[in-house]
Amino acid sequence: MSQHGLLIVISGPSGVGKGTVCQALLKQKADLVVSVSKTTRQPRAGEKDGVNYFFVTPEEFQQSIADGDFLEYACVYDHYYGTPRRAVEKMLAAGRDVILEIDTQGALQVMQTYPQGVFIFLLPPSGAELRNRIVKRGTETQETLKKRLAAAKSEVELAYKYQYVIVNDRVEAACERISAIIKAEKMRVMRNQELIKALVEEVKE
Amino acid sequence: MSQHGLLIVISGPSGVGKGTVCQALLKQKADLVVSVSKTTRQPRAGEKDGVNYFFVTPEEFQQSIADGDFLEYACVYDHYYGTPRRAVEKMLAAGRDVILEIDTQGALQVMQTYPQGVFIFLLPPSGAELRNRIVKRGTETQETLKKRLAAAKSEVELAYKYQYVIVNDRVEAACERISAIIKAEKMRVMRNQELIKALVEEVKE
Numbered sequence: 131m132s133q134h135g136l137l138i139v140i141s142g143p144s145g146v147g148k149g150t151v152c153q154a155l156l157k158q159k160a161d162l163v164v165s166v167s168k169t170t171r172q173p174r175a176g177e178k179d180g181v182n183y184f185f186v187t188p189e190e191f192q193q194s195i196a197d198g199d200f201l202e203y204a205c206v207y208d209h210y211y212g213t214p215r216r217a218v219e220k221m222l223a224a225g226r227d228v229i230l231e232i233d234t235q236g237a238l239q240v241m242q243t244y245p246q247g248v249f250i251f252l253l254p255p256s257g258a259e260l261r262n263r264i265v266k267r268g269t270e271t272q273e274t275l276k277k278r279l280a281a282a283k284s285e286v287e288l289a290y291k292y293q294y295v296i297v298n299d300r301v302e303a304a305c306e307r308i309s310a311i312i313k314a315e316k317m318r319v320m321r322n323q324e325l326i327k328a329l330v331e332e333v334k335e
Numbered sequence: 336m337s338q339h340g341l342l343i344v345i346s347g348p349s350g351v352g353k354g355t356v357c358q359a360l361l362k363q364k365a366d367l368v369v370s371v372s373k374t375t376r377q378p379r380a381g382e383k384d385g386v387n388y389f390f391v392t393p394e395e396f397q398q399s400i401a402d403g404d405f406l407e408y409a410c411v412y413d414h415y416y417g418t419p420r421r422a423v424e425k426m427l428a429a430g431r432d433v434i435l436e437i438d439t440q441g442a443l444q445v446m447q448t449y450p451q452g453v454f455i456f457l458l459p460p461s462g463a464e465l466r467n468r469i470v471k472r473g474t475e476t477q478e479t480l481k482k483r484l485a486a487a488k489s490e491v492e493l494a495y496k497y498q499y500v501i502v503n504d505r506v507e508a509a510c511e512r513i514s515a516i517i518k519a520e521k522m523r524v525m526r527n528q529e530l531i532k533a534l535v536e537e538v539k540e
Contacts, residue, residue, distance in 0.1 A: 313512070332461060
């Protein structure tokens with residue numbers, strides 16, 4: 131049966147390991163595609179334009195907002211990040227499952243603009259471990275580190291707004307759990323209305 | 336984390352193969368337990384009391400109704416079938432996942448009495464195949480066969496009331512799909528309130 135693709139939103143507090151989990155998942159599952167966001171922030175070491183992000187100017191970003199071409203966008207630590215709506219919708223219509231790795235601000239917007247998405251929140255194994263991961267990252271100034279720690283605290287509480295929570299204790303285990311969620315979501319009645327309708331018609335003949 | 340068990344309701348039209356799928360699933364997954372129903376009908380060849388059903392008299396069945404000890408009960412083809420409530424709740428409280436294989440009448444009742452259950456509807460690969468399976472069963476008189484075919488037609492439409500649909504094309508594939516649903520359901524936010532709460536408290540310290 132040819133189904134519309136799933137938009138799988140992987141989110142969670144700053145430092146929980148969203149990026150690592152998504153990269154591992156994409157390596158494992160050849161049928162998944164990732165949504166590449168636009169951002170106005172500078173590339174970090176090793177990041178490539180068009181792969182990790184589309185790096186754009188603030189002016190270009192504002193133009194995309196004006197064009198209505200964001201499924202979500204947010205300003206985080208003084209930089210803009212956004213998910214191009216048309217690119218994602220095109221992949222979904224072609225039956226591809228799309229992974230969206232985004233911060234909690236963005237995820238809350240997608241719950242409004244694309245409620246049929248699958249919303250997964252990654253939890254750290256413990257509060258102490260979350261702190262460790264943020265500190266170890268080491269790409270932060272003291273000031274942004276402080277901001278990030280404070281944000282992470284309030285972000286964990288947003289888990290209640292999602293559909294699923296996954297404890298990110300081991301990357302492979304997290305990937306397996308996401309795979310099970312994707313498989314299960316494809317069987318939800320609301321995603322199989324046409325299949326059921328066709329069978330009801332056939333049985334009634 | 337010690338979670339409350341899941342009540343997994345496997346249902347679908349007469350003849351779709353609920354029993355075969357559930358037996359295969361129980362063989363594969365040692366952590367699942369099955370709820371044994373009470374019934375007033377006569378045992379079929381090979382059926383054992385306490386394994387397939389508890390075979391009881393109509394008087395005993397009425398007493399259990401009076402005692403409020405049914406999660407659901409129904410009268411199908413002039414016989415009573417019911418799921419003992421206390422036995423199931425005891426297993427769930429002990430963290431066991433319980434499989435309930437029931438007809439659509441029973442499942443609709445459980446949606447009322449135990450809405451936190453997981454409701455899965457098995458679909459036949461086609462209307463013709465459903466008819467084949469009912470006819471091949473061969474345990475029916477001409478009259479009950481007619482009744483069963485008519486019932487199956489109206490039952491397929493009830494799929495819309497469930498959470499998940501699975502096409503029962505191959506038994507092993509159906510079992511795999513049910514396993515994915517069980518795994519995913521354990522990650523649902525509503526089933527992890529305590530885990531999230533504990534982490535929110537810890538992070539806030």
